[in-house]
Amino acid sequence: MLFRRKQEITHADTTVRARAKINLTLDVTGRREDGYHTVEMVMQSIALHDTVRVTTIHGEKKPRGIVLSCSLPFLPTDERNLAYRAAELFYKETGALLETCEIHIEKRIPVAAGLAGGSTDAAAVLRALNALHTAGLTDDELCEMGLKLGADVPFCLRGGTMLAQGIGEELSLLPDMPHCWVVLCKPPFAVPTKEVYQEIDSVDILEHPDNKGMMAALNQGDYEGVCAYLSNVMETVTAAKRRQIGEIKSFLAENGADGTLMSGSGPTVYGLFSDESRAKTAAKMLRRRFADTFLTETCN
Numbered sequence: 001m002l003f004r005r006k007q008e009i010t011h012a013d014t015t016v017r018a019r020a021k022i023n024l025t026l027d028v029t030g031r032r033e034d035g036y037h038t039v040e041m042v043m044q045s046i047a048l049h050d051t052v053r054v055t056t057i058h059g060e061k062k063p064r065g066i067v068l069s070c071s072l073p074f075l076p077t078d079e080r081n082l083a084y085r086a087a088e089l090f091y092k093e094t095g096a097l098l099e100t101c102e103i104h105i106e107k108r109i110p111v112a113a114g115l116a117g118g119s120t121d122a123a124a125v126l127r128a129l130n131a132l133h134t135a136g137l138t139d140d141e142l143c144e145m146g147l148k149l150g151a152d153v154p155f156c157l158r159g160g161t162m163l164a165q166g167i168g169e170e171l172s173l174l175p176d177m178p179h180c181w182v183v184l185c186k187p188p189f190a191v192p193t194k195e196v197y198q199e200i201d202s203v204d205i206l207e208h209p210d211n212k213g214m215m216a217a218l219n220q221g222d223y224e225g226v227c228a229y230l231s232n233v234m235e236t237v238t239a240a241k242r243r244q245i246g247e248i249k250s251f252l253a254e255n256g257a258d259g260t261l262m263s264g265s266g267p268t269v270y271g272l273f274s275d276e277s278r279a280k281t282a283a284k285m286l287r288r289r290f291a292d293t294f295l296t297e298t299c300n
């Protein structure tokens with residue numbers, strides 16, 4: 001008689017917080033031949049996050065490959081999802097054994113908002129798979145892989161307060177931004193990142209951020225200085241077309257924000273507050289008009 005040992009099924013899983021980012025500054029300094037733009041920007045992680053759970057299963061009779069699910073039904077769950085592409089890339093580049101890899105994303109970061117929502121999910125998947133497969137990739141190797149998915153992914157892998165140059169991948173650690181409360185408000189329209197970069201090519205940028213000033217303020221732990229140096233060249237382009245950007249900024253400033261700016265390619269506008277109760281009140285009032293309003297805080 002032939003005995004076949006029943007194959008053992010093993011599950012391993014990990015859950016990662018995928019944090020959003022805001023831009024404290026964003027300058028576009030040139031255009032490369034491949035169409036990508038060189039930037040100089042100060043980025044900051046915030047507490048608002050998606051939760052990404054990754055489970056690897058080995059020993060099932062029928063391995064199912066990468067299976068992604070998401071709490072937002074309108075987001076794609078195939079290779080159009082950046083988190084799915086991150087898993088595909090990880091397995092391809094490391095040669096790790098792919099049987100079944102389940103990814104579930106609990107989405108809280110508003111989509112197409114200038115907060116690096118897709119990029120941070122992708123970064124979370126790379127980190128999770130590196131741990132689950134004990135692949136031993138260094139931070140630099142993960143960032144190199146992440147850059148193939150998008151310019152914001154390397155920052156999302158590292159987080160904190162960073163100066164980003166190149167196309168966003170040359171990262172230098174800066175002193176932590178002094179802690180403050182952040183009210184985020186996303187008006188109800190989407191702004192494709194690619195279009196904003198294209199429009200930047202056809203306008204004269206009259207006012208560039210003072211990144212040196214911003215970094216000096218960070219070095220001194222000077223919160224008021226940070227607020228004074230907030231600046232984003234993309235804000236001018238988008239605000240000229242969408243009056244809500246200016247309206248949200250004015251509302252936040254009139255209701256206790258110490259500084260306001262559009263994040264990334266927008267359209268999310270944020271206000272920084274040293275005072276939590278003022279931030280809460282401003283968020284509550286703004287939410288009556290814009291449902292996608294969040295109260296969060298800086299996170300290092």
Ligand SMILES: C[C@](O)(CO)[C@H](O)COP(=O)(O)OP(=O)(O)OC[C@H]1O[C@@H](n2ccc(N)nc2=O)[C@H](O)[C@@H]1O
Binds near residue numbers: 023167
């Ligand atoms: C606006 C920012 O969010 C600021 O942090 C980022 O620069 C955008 O980063 P991202 O969304 O990860 O960008 P990707 O997904 O790599 O690129 C989307 C599109 O934006 C344009 N793009 C992006 C980054 C960059 N430095 N130059 C560009 O011109 C390219 O046309 C590209 O096709």
Ligand SMILES: Nc1ncnc2c1ncn2[C@@H]1O[C@H](COP(=O)(O)OP(=O)(O)OP(=O)(O)O)[C@@H](O)[C@H]1O
Binds near residue numbers: 076083110121152
């Ligand atoms: N995991 C994901 N989460 C959110 N959007 C995703 C994801 N994967 C793919 N997408 C697609 O990517 C597009 C941009 O969404 P995302 O939230 O990443 O934009 P964003 O915050 O403006 O990015 P960035 O700040 O990096 O420019 C959306 O249209 C969405 O369909």
